[in-house]
Amino acid sequence: MRMLENKFNLTLCETYGLSELLVVSMSTLDNHELGTVGKPICDIKVIDDSGKEVPRGEIGEAVFNTPWVMKEYYKATDLTAQVLKNDWFYTGDLVRMDEGGYLEYVESQVLLQRG
DSSP: OHHHHHHHTOOOOOEEEETTTEEEEEOOSSSOOTTSOOEESSEEEEEOTTSOBOOTTSEEEEEEEOTTSOSOOTTOHHHHHHHEETTEEEEEEEEEEOTTSOEEEEEEOOOOOOO
16 A cells, blocks of 8 residues: 555545445545554444453454444344444444554454344
8 A cells, every 4th residue: 555655646545334334434635544444433442252342452343333323224123133232333343443543444253143
């Protein structure tokens, strides 16, 4: 990415979002860190398997609270209950937040099981 920026005189900005949430983290021209998906633009928790927040720099699941989250999955109340809990959307995505508040996407976990 740095090579592309230098070679073509570009500033690369990344975003992170899901169909259920749209964009939840983004870089800007003035504020970006290569290799990250920018800074969250809504409330986020990075949690471990027990639901406790992990310290910055550690990997955990991204959980977002935002007014633009979906209401429910169509005709799938059980599936909705797996991802929406107390106004927080559990993504199933593993992320790491650095000390500067930049979010690094690591990988997606298989969270949902469809019958």
